[in-house]
Amino acid sequence: MSKTSLREGQMIISLPESCLLTTDTVIRSYLGTYIAKCQPPPSPLLALCTFLVSEKHAGDQSLWKPYLDILPKAYTCPVCLEPKVVNLFPEPLKAKAEEQRARVQGFFSSSRDFFSSLQPLFSEAVENIFSYSALLWAWCTVNTRAVYMKHGQRKCFSPEPDTYALAPYLDLLNHSPDVQVKASFNEKTRCYEVRTASGCRKHEQVFICYGPHDNQRLLLEYGFVSIQNPHACVYVSAELLVKYLPSTDKQMNKKISILKDHDFIENLTFGWDGPSWRLLTALKLLCLEAEEFTCWKKILLGDIISDTNEKRSLVIAQKICHYFIEETNAMLQKVSHMKDEEVALINQLTLVETLWTEELKILQASDEILNSLQMPFR
Template sequence: MKNGGGRTSRIRRRKLFTSSESRGVNESYKPEFIELKKWLKDRRFEDTTLIPAHFPGTGRGLMSKTSLQEGQTIISLPESCLLTTDTVIRSYLGAYIAKWQPPPSPLLALCTFLVSEKHAGDRSPWKPYLEVLPKAYTCPVCLEPEVVNLLPNPLKTKAWEQRSHVWEFFSSSRGFFSSLQPLFSEAVETIFSYRALRWAWCAVNTRAVYMKRPPLLCLSPEPDTCALAPYLDLLNHSPDVQVKAAFNEETRCYEIRTATRCGKHKEVFICYGPHDNHRLLLEYGFVCVSNPHACVYVSKDILVKYLPSTAKQMNKKISILEDHDFTENLTFGWDGPSWRLLTALKLLCLEAEEFTCWKKVLLGEIISDTNEKASLDVAQKICHYFIEETHAVLRKVSRMKDEEVALMNQLTLVETLRTEELKILQASAKALTTLQTAFS
């Protein structure tokens, strides 16, 4: 029952209020930003609109020097500042990439360049940019296994998939890295280690902007869509803002135009997409407090577990749900259970004599008061089960924070996610109680 109604807008208003309260601390005096500024100036970019700052809620980001109006271009970064596969192919790596069969992917080309330039240290012309890149990431691939196990089930599965994916990316690239040995005096195995490649993978995945490029013959045909955009990639995400971002073929700059006003000395945000917190954690390693897109996912197993033991024709009902794509994306949100979740429950709760009406249920028709009530009751039970489970995990996280101080950051991330999910579940339980009163 997500209708984008009152609660969501209240959350948005609250969020806007809190962000306007949180003052950033100017960081432009820091040596790494002074160096980055010089480097950008040499590439014809000078910023008069934004300054690097640290914010209490979001960490490092960009702050506006003046108030920004709707439609204003907040940043216009020249092509010469962008790090793309073109940069890599034109570099000393180009000849090695061209020789390697099968051709490396665009992502591997970018990651190899980042690792190699980081290794070059002071000799790298990209040093001022590399120096401001985070040293560590909090995407699931970087989390300790005991922390991954504290994630909600569907996210946990995706987190393990991400770990195998990055490991596979590394192992399948070892041959290519060996071919680069003539470029280095140290053994390539020590330069292109799993940790180094994982760091580069996270840098590209959490920071690159979308920029579709024509395929290059020496690279595999996977889409070449990632560009690293120094300085611009200091902009944090907010679900409450709208921006237009694209490479302008006329000015040959990557430009971001805001559609949301921003006050002087406030954090300037862009929107990475209408992502829920699972996706933000999976792809970017953070979660957003009061995210209107956040939700709690319900799996098919949990649906079945909480149905009354008297429920009939369960296998048939499950296969109907599967055939009609109703076993995925079943969620609780700020406004209550989603329409998809309630519809799946209504179908599962059909009495034997109502079973022939299953198509009507999928079309959103009401079959009977009994069916409406039964499905709301199951939804409420599931919601309470999740509330209990979330409380239990939060207690465990709190114990672990005392015992495993080294994992503090990772545990705090899980705690924020789980606390947000608890708020959503409590809001859903309340919405369900209101709906249930109509049938009591």
């Protein structure tokens, strides 16, 4: 909460460099000599995660205890959710969630040798300290809370970018898609500074913006969904587009390869303001009659080819929208049923339910917009 009203450009928080937890902190610590000796060199992310796990293990002895104590004990990023809950995600998110799980599991198995090399530092077996669940907790801590701060590459680390800084206090700020902030490390004051670009009223919660992320991305990276998120959208796959077009179209394969070549096959979405320009453009191209086909370049530039083409693409967009509404309602029923059956998973299921509920609202808004877009052709 802000104690005073904040005007545009005013500072929300300024955190001195000494309070930041970065790979510099790790190198200066007892881990430094072990990192320098390690072959192959650990990644900056592994160094940071190792430090977090090790300091948590140190308990009262850790200088970072006050910070570690306020960190969440558990996270809701997909990698932490039950596979049967991830299975209820929309397809594109499910694929990314599975990728995330495989990445974190790979991160753990490839880090074991490094953890073994740290045994002289601990009286307890390193396998017990640097367990999968401990590393998962540290990975989620960095993934959901670190701010961007670029460090030059150092020989003791592998060449992955070193861009994370944990920023106590600053990382208590929640996300709102409706605010704008400027956040960066100020080389002159040597502080990480966050200024509001949209102002904040006295005694209101101060929000920052993590980026113009849609809800699937917020859930994947931060483990939450934002209600009425202006960037939220529903993704339409190429396979689904084709399902609603006549299978007799001899030019379909050619049309698909044009869409692929011109990067129009992905990021086709429905949003609060209806089908995206990209989705409608892809549909217009796919709906071209044989005699109109030579005009495909004009479509990609945004030109109108014919009333028939406009109308057909809107009709198909609406059919796809109706299909998604049906699917979304079915998923919501399934989730609601699972909430009754699997009481222990209620929080995880509520998260998925919120995602689907927001998608349903977007689709209903899109359906209405599609109705009005078709008016001139009726």
